[in-house]
Amino acid sequence: PDKSKFDISSDALCELPPRVDRSMSSVTIPPPACMLRPLEVPLRYLFGPGPSNVPPRILAAASRPIIGHMHPEMYEIMNDIKRGIQYAFQTENNMTIAMSGSGHAAMECAVFNTVEPGESVLISINGIWGERVAEIAERMGANVHRLVKTPGGYFTNKEIEQAIEKHKPVLFFLAHGESSAGLCHPVDGIGDICRKHNCLFLVDTVASLGAAPIFMDKQNIDILYTGSQKALNAPPGTAPISFNERACRKMFNRKTKPLSYLFDMTHLSNYWGCDGKPAREYHHTGPVSGFFSLRESLAILAEKGLEESWKKHTEVVAYLYKGLEDLGLKLFIDLRLPSVTTITVPDGYNWRELLAYIMKHHQIEMTGGLGPSIGMVMRIGLMGYNCEKTNADKALNALADALKNCKKSKS
Numbered sequence: 001p002d003k004s005k006f007d008i009s010s011d012a013l014c015e016l017p018p019r020v021d022r023s024m025s026s027v028t029i030p031p032p033a034c035m036l037r038p039l040e041v042p043l044r045y046l047f048g049p050g051p052s053n054v055p056p057r058i059l060a061a062a063s064r065p066i067i068g069h070m071h072p073e074m075y076e077i078m079n080d081i082k083r084g085i086q087y088a089f090q091t092e093n094n095m096t097i098a099m100s101g102s103g104h105a106a107m108e109c110a111v112f113n114t115v116e117p118g119e120s121v122l123i124s125i126n127g128i129w130g131e132r133v134a135e136i137a138e139r140m141g142a143n144v145h146r147l148v149k150t151p152g153g154y155f156t157n158k159e160i161e162q163a164i165e166k167h168k169p170v171l172f173f174l175a176h177g178e179s180s181a182g183l184c185h186p187v188d189g190i191g192d193i194c195r196k197h198n199c200l201f202l203v204d205t206v207a208s209l210g211a212a213p214i215f216m217d218k219q220n221i222d223i224l225y226t227g228s229q230k231a232l233n234a235p236p237g238t239a240p241i242s243f244n245e246r247a248c249r250k251m252f253n254r255k256t257k258p259l260s261y262l263f264d265m266t267h268l269s270n271y272w273g274c275d276g277k278p279a280r281e282y283h284h285t286g287p288v289s290g291f292f293s294l295r296e297s298l299a300i301l302a303e304k305g306l307e308e309s310w311k312k313h314t315e316v317v318a319y320l321y322k323g324l325e326d327l328g329l330k331l332f333i334d335l336r337l338p339s340v341t342t343i344t345v346p347d348g349y350n351w352r353e354l355l356a357y358i359m360k361h362h363q364i365e366m367t368g369g370l371g372p373s374i375g376m377v378m379r380i381g382l383m384g385y386n387c388e389k390t391n392a393d394k395a396l397n398a399l400a401d402a403l404k405n406c407k408k409s410k411s
Protein backbone atom coordinates (compact mmCIF):
# COMPACT_ATOMS: atom_id res chain seq x y z
CA PRO A 1 0.00 0.00 0.00
CA ASP A 2 1.04 3.54 -0.70
CA LYS A 3 2.10 4.72 2.74
CA SER A 4 2.33 8.35 1.71
CA LYS A 5 -1.47 8.43 1.34
CA PHE A 6 -1.78 8.19 5.12
CA ASP A 7 1.12 10.42 5.98
CA ILE A 8 -0.39 13.71 7.07
CA SER A 9 2.93 15.49 6.78
CA SER A 10 3.23 14.65 3.12
CA ASP A 11 2.36 16.95 0.26
CA ALA A 12 -0.57 14.69 -0.50
CA LEU A 13 -2.77 16.90 1.69
CA CYS A 14 -2.21 19.84 -0.62
CA GLU A 15 -3.29 17.94 -3.67
CA LEU A 16 -6.82 17.93 -5.05
CA PRO A 17 -8.90 15.13 -3.56
CA PRO A 18 -8.67 12.01 -5.69
CA ARG A 19 -11.60 11.17 -7.99
CA VAL A 20 -13.86 8.45 -6.68
CA ASP A 21 -12.39 5.22 -7.96
CA ARG A 22 -14.12 2.17 -6.57
CA SER A 23 -11.33 -0.18 -7.67
CA MET A 24 -9.04 1.74 -5.30
CA SER A 25 -11.56 1.66 -2.47
CA SER A 26 -10.55 0.14 0.82
CA VAL A 27 -14.12 -0.73 1.80
CA THR A 28 -15.15 -4.32 1.39
CA ILE A 29 -18.88 -3.76 1.86
CA PRO A 30 -20.22 -1.88 -1.18
CA PRO A 31 -22.93 0.79 -0.92
CA PRO A 32 -26.24 -1.10 -0.84
CA ALA A 33 -28.28 -0.83 -4.05
CA CYS A 34 -31.39 0.22 -2.09
CA MET A 35 -29.54 3.26 -0.79
CA LEU A 36 -28.91 4.43 -4.34
CA ARG A 37 -32.67 4.55 -4.98
CA PRO A 38 -34.85 7.43 -3.78
CA LEU A 39 -36.94 7.14 -0.62
CA GLU A 40 -40.46 5.97 -1.34
CA VAL A 41 -43.35 6.49 1.06
CA PRO A 42 -46.91 5.65 0.02
CA LEU A 43 -49.92 7.76 0.91
CA ARG A 44 -52.05 5.88 3.40
CA TYR A 45 -55.18 6.56 5.36
CA LEU A 46 -54.09 5.77 8.90
CA PHE A 47 -57.41 4.70 10.42
CA GLY A 48 -55.88 2.34 12.97
CA PRO A 49 -54.93 2.99 16.61
CA GLY A 50 -51.92 5.10 15.64
CA PRO A 51 -49.95 6.68 14.22
CA SER A 52 -52.56 8.91 12.63
CA ASN A 53 -52.18 11.12 9.58
CA VAL A 54 -50.22 14.29 10.21
CA PRO A 55 -51.76 17.53 8.90
CA PRO A 56 -49.63 19.67 6.52
CA ARG A 57 -49.14 22.39 9.14
CA ILE A 58 -47.45 19.95 11.52
CA LEU A 59 -45.38 18.37 8.73
CA ALA A 60 -44.26 21.89 7.78
CA ALA A 61 -43.23 22.62 11.37
CA ALA A 62 -41.05 19.50 11.37
CA SER A 63 -39.29 20.65 8.19
CA ARG A 64 -38.07 23.94 9.70
CA PRO A 65 -34.30 24.36 9.94
CA ILE A 66 -32.67 22.72 12.93
CA ILE A 67 -31.45 24.94 15.76
CA GLY A 68 -29.35 23.90 18.71
CA HIS A 69 -31.14 21.97 21.43
CA MET A 70 -29.81 24.49 24.00
CA HIS A 71 -30.41 27.72 22.10
CA PRO A 72 -32.63 30.24 23.86
CA GLU A 73 -35.18 30.00 21.02
CA MET A 74 -35.37 26.26 21.60
CA TYR A 75 -35.97 26.80 25.32
CA GLU A 76 -38.79 29.14 24.41
CA ILE A 77 -40.33 26.49 22.15
CA MET A 78 -39.96 23.95 24.99
CA ASN A 79 -41.65 26.41 27.37
CA ASP A 80 -44.51 26.72 24.84
CA ILE A 81 -44.76 22.92 24.72
CA LYS A 82 -44.93 22.82 28.51
CA ARG A 83 -47.81 25.32 28.51
CA GLY A 84 -49.52 23.40 25.71
CA ILE A 85 -49.28 20.16 27.70
CA GLN A 86 -50.59 21.86 30.85
CA TYR A 87 -53.65 22.92 28.87
CA ALA A 88 -54.14 19.51 27.24
CA PHE A 89 -53.78 17.75 30.63
CA GLN A 90 -55.73 20.46 32.50
CA THR A 91 -52.98 20.85 35.08
CA GLU A 92 -50.93 23.58 36.67
CA ASN A 93 -48.07 21.18 37.44
CA ASN A 94 -44.70 22.81 37.01
CA MET A 95 -43.08 19.41 36.42
CA THR A 96 -44.47 19.03 32.92
CA ILE A 97 -42.20 18.00 30.04
CA ALA A 98 -42.07 15.98 26.83
CA MET A 99 -40.00 12.83 26.63
CA SER A 100 -37.52 12.30 23.81
CA GLY A 101 -39.11 9.03 22.82
CA SER A 102 -42.44 7.38 22.11
CA GLY A 103 -45.23 6.61 24.58
CA HIS A 104 -43.14 3.79 26.01
CA ALA A 105 -40.50 6.31 27.04
CA ALA A 106 -43.12 8.04 29.19
CA MET A 107 -44.25 4.70 30.65
CA GLU A 108 -40.69 3.87 31.65
CA CYS A 109 -40.00 7.40 32.89
CA ALA A 110 -43.05 7.30 35.17
CA VAL A 111 -42.21 3.94 36.69
CA PHE A 112 -38.42 4.28 36.84
CA ASN A 113 -38.57 7.60 38.68
CA THR A 114 -41.38 7.04 41.16
CA VAL A 115 -40.74 3.42 42.18
CA GLU A 116 -37.68 1.95 43.87
CA PRO A 117 -36.64 -1.72 43.72
CA GLY A 118 -38.64 -3.85 46.14
CA GLU A 119 -41.56 -1.43 46.42
CA SER A 120 -45.06 -2.67 45.79
CA VAL A 121 -46.98 -1.50 42.71
CA LEU A 122 -50.52 -2.35 41.59
CA ILE A 123 -51.27 -2.52 37.87
CA SER A 124 -54.75 -2.85 36.40
CA ILE A 125 -54.73 -4.98 33.26
CA ASN A 126 -57.67 -5.17 30.85
CA GLY A 127 -55.81 -5.26 27.55
CA ILE A 128 -52.16 -4.92 26.66
CA TRP A 129 -51.06 -1.66 28.30
CA GLY A 130 -51.23 -2.69 31.92
CA GLU A 131 -49.25 -5.82 31.13
CA ARG A 132 -46.56 -3.68 29.48
CA VAL A 133 -46.31 -1.44 32.54
CA ALA A 134 -46.20 -4.52 34.79
CA GLU A 135 -43.26 -5.85 32.79
CA ILE A 136 -41.47 -2.51 32.96
CA ALA A 137 -41.96 -2.44 36.73
CA GLU A 138 -40.78 -6.04 37.10
CA ARG A 139 -37.63 -5.31 35.12
CA MET A 140 -36.67 -2.57 37.53
CA GLY A 141 -37.25 -4.85 40.47
CA ALA A 142 -40.60 -3.67 41.78
CA ASN A 143 -42.92 -6.02 43.59
CA VAL A 144 -45.71 -6.16 40.98
CA HIS A 145 -49.34 -6.99 41.75
CA ARG A 146 -51.76 -7.44 38.85
CA LEU A 147 -55.47 -6.65 38.87
CA VAL A 148 -56.68 -8.48 35.78
CA LYS A 149 -59.84 -8.51 33.63
CA THR A 150 -60.50 -9.84 30.15
CA PRO A 151 -59.90 -7.28 27.37
CA GLY A 152 -62.46 -4.51 27.66
CA GLY A 153 -63.36 -5.31 31.26
CA TYR A 154 -63.33 -2.44 33.75
CA PHE A 155 -62.64 -2.05 37.44
CA THR A 156 -65.02 -0.61 40.01
CA ASN A 157 -63.60 1.86 42.50
CA LYS A 158 -64.41 -0.66 45.22
CA GLU A 159 -62.33 -3.38 43.55
CA ILE A 160 -59.48 -0.93 43.16
CA GLU A 161 -59.65 0.20 46.78
CA GLN A 162 -59.73 -3.38 48.09
CA ALA A 163 -56.66 -4.27 46.03
CA ILE A 164 -54.84 -1.16 47.22
CA GLU A 165 -55.67 -2.01 50.85
CA LYS A 166 -54.37 -5.53 50.32
CA HIS A 167 -51.12 -4.80 48.46
CA LYS A 168 -50.27 -1.34 49.86
CA PRO A 169 -48.68 -0.19 46.58
CA VAL A 170 -46.70 3.04 46.15
CA LEU A 171 -48.14 3.31 42.63
CA PHE A 172 -51.40 2.32 40.92
CA PHE A 173 -51.58 2.21 37.11
CA LEU A 174 -54.69 2.64 34.97
CA ALA A 175 -55.06 3.05 31.19
CA HIS A 176 -57.67 5.75 30.56
CA GLY A 177 -57.87 4.77 26.89
CA GLU A 178 -57.20 1.02 26.60
CA SER A 179 -56.63 1.08 22.86
CA SER A 180 -56.18 -2.68 22.45
CA ALA A 181 -59.73 -3.19 23.73
CA GLY A 182 -61.25 0.15 22.65
CA LEU A 183 -62.21 0.99 26.23
CA CYS A 184 -62.41 4.37 27.92
CA HIS A 185 -62.07 3.73 31.66
CA PRO A 186 -63.85 5.92 34.22
CA VAL A 187 -61.35 7.85 36.33
CA ASP A 188 -63.45 9.81 38.87
CA GLY A 189 -62.83 8.93 42.50
CA ILE A 190 -59.76 6.74 41.93
CA GLY A 191 -57.34 9.58 42.61
CA ASP A 192 -58.98 10.18 46.00
CA ILE A 193 -58.71 6.50 46.88
CA CYS A 194 -55.01 6.52 46.00
CA ARG A 195 -54.45 9.68 48.05
CA LYS A 196 -56.19 8.13 51.05
CA HIS A 197 -53.84 5.15 50.90
CA ASN A 198 -50.67 7.12 50.18
CA CYS A 199 -50.32 5.66 46.69
CA LEU A 200 -49.50 7.53 43.48
CA PHE A 201 -52.09 7.40 40.69
CA LEU A 202 -50.53 6.89 37.24
CA VAL A 203 -52.76 7.25 34.18
CA ASP A 204 -52.01 6.43 30.52
CA THR A 205 -53.82 8.71 28.06
CA VAL A 206 -51.73 7.92 24.97
CA ALA A 207 -54.79 6.85 22.99
CA SER A 208 -57.38 9.11 24.61
CA LEU A 209 -55.88 12.59 25.06
CA GLY A 210 -57.77 15.11 22.97
CA ALA A 211 -60.55 12.62 22.24
CA ALA A 212 -62.03 11.97 25.70
CA PRO A 213 -62.10 14.35 28.68
CA ILE A 214 -59.38 14.06 31.31
CA PHE A 215 -58.67 16.57 34.08
CA MET A 216 -55.35 15.86 35.72
CA ASP A 217 -55.69 18.30 38.64
CA LYS A 218 -59.42 17.93 39.32
CA GLN A 219 -59.25 14.13 39.12
CA ASN A 220 -56.24 13.99 41.46
CA ILE A 221 -54.04 12.20 38.96
CA ASP A 222 -50.44 12.23 40.19
CA ILE A 223 -48.68 11.24 36.97
CA LEU A 224 -50.19 11.53 33.50
CA TYR A 225 -48.65 10.83 30.11
CA THR A 226 -49.62 10.68 26.47
CA GLY A 227 -48.03 10.20 23.06
CA SER A 228 -47.57 12.50 20.09
CA GLN A 229 -48.89 10.36 17.26
CA LYS A 230 -52.48 9.55 18.18
CA ALA A 231 -55.16 12.24 18.56
CA LEU A 232 -52.44 14.92 18.72
CA ASN A 233 -51.48 14.05 15.10
CA ALA A 234 -47.77 14.80 15.47
CA PRO A 235 -45.17 12.37 14.13
CA PRO A 236 -44.25 9.53 16.52
CA GLY A 237 -41.30 10.08 18.83
CA THR A 238 -42.22 12.50 21.60
CA ALA A 239 -44.38 11.91 24.69
CA PRO A 240 -45.79 14.54 27.08
CA ILE A 241 -45.70 13.68 30.78
CA SER A 242 -46.57 15.56 33.96
CA PHE A 243 -45.91 14.96 37.66
CA ASN A 244 -47.72 16.73 40.49
CA GLU A 245 -46.26 17.74 43.87
CA ARG A 246 -46.96 14.37 45.48
CA ALA A 247 -45.20 12.54 42.65
CA CYS A 248 -42.26 14.97 42.81
CA ARG A 249 -41.92 14.47 46.55
CA LYS A 250 -41.66 10.71 46.04
CA MET A 251 -39.35 10.77 43.06
CA PHE A 252 -36.93 13.40 44.34
CA ASN A 253 -36.55 11.75 47.76
CA ARG A 254 -35.31 8.37 46.63
CA LYS A 255 -32.59 6.32 48.26
CA THR A 256 -31.47 4.82 44.93
CA LYS A 257 -30.87 6.43 41.56
CA PRO A 258 -33.36 5.54 38.83
CA LEU A 259 -32.30 2.69 36.56
CA SER A 260 -32.19 4.88 33.45
CA TYR A 261 -29.82 7.81 33.00
CA LEU A 262 -31.69 9.05 29.94
CA PHE A 263 -35.04 9.06 31.75
CA ASP A 264 -33.81 10.38 35.12
CA MET A 265 -36.16 13.20 36.10
CA THR A 266 -33.49 15.04 38.07
CA HIS A 267 -31.77 15.62 34.73
CA LEU A 268 -34.90 15.99 32.59
CA SER A 269 -36.44 18.52 34.96
CA ASN A 270 -33.29 20.65 34.52
CA TYR A 271 -33.31 20.18 30.73
CA TRP A 272 -36.90 21.44 30.66
CA GLY A 273 -36.25 24.31 33.06
CA CYS A 274 -38.54 22.87 35.75
CA ASP A 275 -36.07 22.54 38.62
CA GLY A 276 -35.73 26.24 39.46
CA LYS A 277 -31.97 26.25 38.76
CA PRO A 278 -30.67 29.28 36.84
CA ALA A 279 -28.76 27.25 34.24
CA ARG A 280 -29.71 24.31 32.10
CA GLU A 281 -26.96 21.79 31.59
CA TYR A 282 -26.38 19.36 28.77
CA HIS A 283 -28.07 16.04 29.40
CA HIS A 284 -29.02 14.69 25.97
CA THR A 285 -29.90 16.16 22.57
CA GLY A 286 -33.68 16.33 22.31
CA PRO A 287 -35.44 15.61 19.01
CA VAL A 288 -35.52 19.21 17.78
CA SER A 289 -37.84 18.62 14.79
CA GLY A 290 -40.00 16.36 16.90
CA PHE A 291 -40.43 19.19 19.40
CA PHE A 292 -41.30 21.65 16.61
CA SER A 293 -44.05 19.35 15.43
CA LEU A 294 -45.26 18.59 18.96
CA ARG A 295 -45.51 22.33 19.63
CA GLU A 296 -47.59 22.77 16.49
CA SER A 297 -49.92 19.88 17.37
CA LEU A 298 -50.50 21.36 20.83
CA ALA A 299 -51.10 24.78 19.23
CA ILE A 300 -53.78 23.30 16.97
CA LEU A 301 -55.46 21.73 20.01
CA ALA A 302 -55.30 25.04 21.90
CA GLU A 303 -56.79 26.95 18.96
CA LYS A 304 -59.56 24.43 18.49
CA GLY A 305 -60.22 23.99 22.20
CA LEU A 306 -60.42 20.77 24.20
CA GLU A 307 -64.20 20.82 24.47
CA GLU A 308 -64.59 21.22 20.74
CA SER A 309 -62.14 18.38 20.14
CA TRP A 310 -63.99 16.06 22.57
CA LYS A 311 -67.31 16.98 20.97
CA LYS A 312 -66.02 16.30 17.47
CA HIS A 313 -64.76 12.83 18.44
CA THR A 314 -68.08 12.01 20.11
CA GLU A 315 -70.09 13.09 17.08
CA VAL A 316 -67.97 11.39 14.44
CA VAL A 317 -67.69 8.15 16.38
CA ALA A 318 -71.47 8.04 16.91
CA TYR A 319 -71.82 8.34 13.14
CA LEU A 320 -69.28 5.53 12.74
CA TYR A 321 -71.15 3.27 15.24
CA LYS A 322 -74.38 3.73 13.29
CA GLY A 323 -72.65 2.87 10.01
CA LEU A 324 -71.00 -0.21 11.52
CA GLU A 325 -74.30 -1.45 12.90
CA ASP A 326 -75.94 -0.85 9.50
CA LEU A 327 -73.29 -3.18 8.05
CA GLY A 328 -74.33 -5.83 10.57
CA LEU A 329 -71.11 -5.48 12.57
CA LYS A 330 -71.05 -5.75 16.36
CA LEU A 331 -69.36 -3.21 18.61
CA PHE A 332 -67.08 -5.07 21.04
CA ILE A 333 -67.87 -3.19 24.26
CA ASP A 334 -70.06 -0.49 25.79
CA LEU A 335 -67.58 1.77 27.62
CA ARG A 336 -66.15 2.98 24.35
CA LEU A 337 -63.11 5.04 23.57
CA PRO A 338 -64.05 7.78 21.06
CA SER A 339 -60.65 7.62 19.32
CA VAL A 340 -60.39 3.85 18.77
CA THR A 341 -63.42 1.69 18.02
CA THR A 342 -63.28 -2.07 18.40
CA ILE A 343 -65.63 -4.32 16.48
CA THR A 344 -66.04 -8.03 17.06
CA VAL A 345 -64.46 -10.02 14.22
CA PRO A 346 -67.51 -10.93 12.12
CA ASP A 347 -68.49 -14.60 12.16
CA GLY A 348 -66.92 -16.75 9.48
CA TYR A 349 -64.39 -14.16 8.29
CA ASN A 350 -60.64 -14.20 8.64
CA TRP A 351 -59.77 -10.81 10.15
CA ARG A 352 -56.30 -10.77 8.61
CA GLU A 353 -57.84 -11.23 5.17
CA LEU A 354 -60.33 -8.41 5.72
CA LEU A 355 -57.59 -6.02 6.83
CA ALA A 356 -55.27 -6.99 3.97
CA TYR A 357 -58.09 -6.45 1.48
CA ILE A 358 -58.83 -3.02 2.91
CA MET A 359 -55.17 -2.03 2.75
CA LYS A 360 -54.71 -3.36 -0.79
CA HIS A 361 -57.85 -1.92 -2.35
CA HIS A 362 -58.47 1.21 -0.26
CA GLN A 363 -55.02 2.19 1.05
CA ILE A 364 -56.60 2.27 4.50
CA GLU A 365 -54.90 0.93 7.59
CA MET A 366 -57.18 -0.64 10.15
CA THR A 367 -55.77 -3.18 12.58
CA GLY A 368 -56.57 -6.34 14.43
CA GLY A 369 -56.37 -6.74 18.18
CA LEU A 370 -53.20 -6.41 20.21
CA GLY A 371 -51.95 -8.66 23.00
CA PRO A 372 -54.90 -10.41 24.64
CA SER A 373 -57.43 -8.94 22.16
CA ILE A 374 -55.76 -10.52 19.07
CA GLY A 375 -58.31 -12.50 17.10
CA MET A 376 -61.19 -10.97 19.04
CA VAL A 377 -61.45 -7.54 17.43
CA MET A 378 -60.71 -5.25 14.53
CA ARG A 379 -59.85 -1.67 15.38
CA ILE A 380 -60.74 1.57 13.63
CA GLY A 381 -59.19 4.82 14.84
CA LEU A 382 -60.36 8.24 13.68
CA MET A 383 -58.18 10.55 15.71
CA GLY A 384 -57.78 14.31 15.72
CA TYR A 385 -57.16 15.45 12.15
CA ASN A 386 -58.59 12.15 10.87
CA CYS A 387 -61.76 12.55 12.91
CA GLU A 388 -64.21 13.53 10.12
CA LYS A 389 -67.46 12.00 8.88
CA THR A 390 -65.97 11.80 5.37
CA ASN A 391 -63.24 9.54 6.80
CA ALA A 392 -65.83 7.47 8.66
CA ASP A 393 -67.55 7.01 5.27
CA LYS A 394 -64.26 5.94 3.69
CA ALA A 395 -63.72 3.38 6.45
CA LEU A 396 -67.31 2.09 6.20
CA ASN A 397 -67.17 1.78 2.38
CA ALA A 398 -63.93 -0.15 2.65
CA LEU A 399 -65.39 -2.48 5.27
CA ALA A 400 -68.55 -3.06 3.21
CA ASP A 401 -66.39 -3.83 0.16
CA ALA A 402 -64.21 -6.25 2.15
CA LEU A 403 -67.22 -8.04 3.65
CA LYS A 404 -68.61 -8.51 0.16
CA ASN A 405 -65.40 -9.69 -1.47
CA CYS A 406 -63.54 -11.69 1.17
CA LYS A 407 -64.41 -15.33 1.41
CA LYS A 408 -66.49 -16.55 4.29
CA SER A 409 -65.30 -19.82 5.76
CA LYS A 410 -67.45 -22.52 7.24
CA SER A 411 -65.61 -22.78 10.56
Ligand SMILES: *Cc1c(COP(=O)(O)O)cnc(C)c1O
Pocket residue numbers: 049050102103104105129175177178179180204205206207227236237
Ligand atom coordinates in the same frame (compact mmCIF):
# COMPACT_ATOMS: atom_id res chain seq x y z
C1 LIG B 1 -50.02 3.53 21.53
C2 LIG B 1 -50.15 3.40 22.97
C3 LIG B 1 -49.02 3.36 23.81
C4 LIG B 1 -47.61 3.27 23.31
O1 LIG B 1 -47.17 4.34 22.59
P1 LIG B 1 -45.86 4.23 21.67
O2 LIG B 1 -45.76 5.62 21.16
O3 LIG B 1 -46.15 3.21 20.61
O4 LIG B 1 -44.71 3.84 22.50
C5 LIG B 1 -49.22 3.34 25.17
N1 LIG B 1 -50.44 3.32 25.70
C6 LIG B 1 -51.55 3.34 24.93
C7 LIG B 1 -52.89 3.34 25.58
C8 LIG B 1 -51.45 3.37 23.54
O5 LIG B 1 -52.55 3.37 22.80
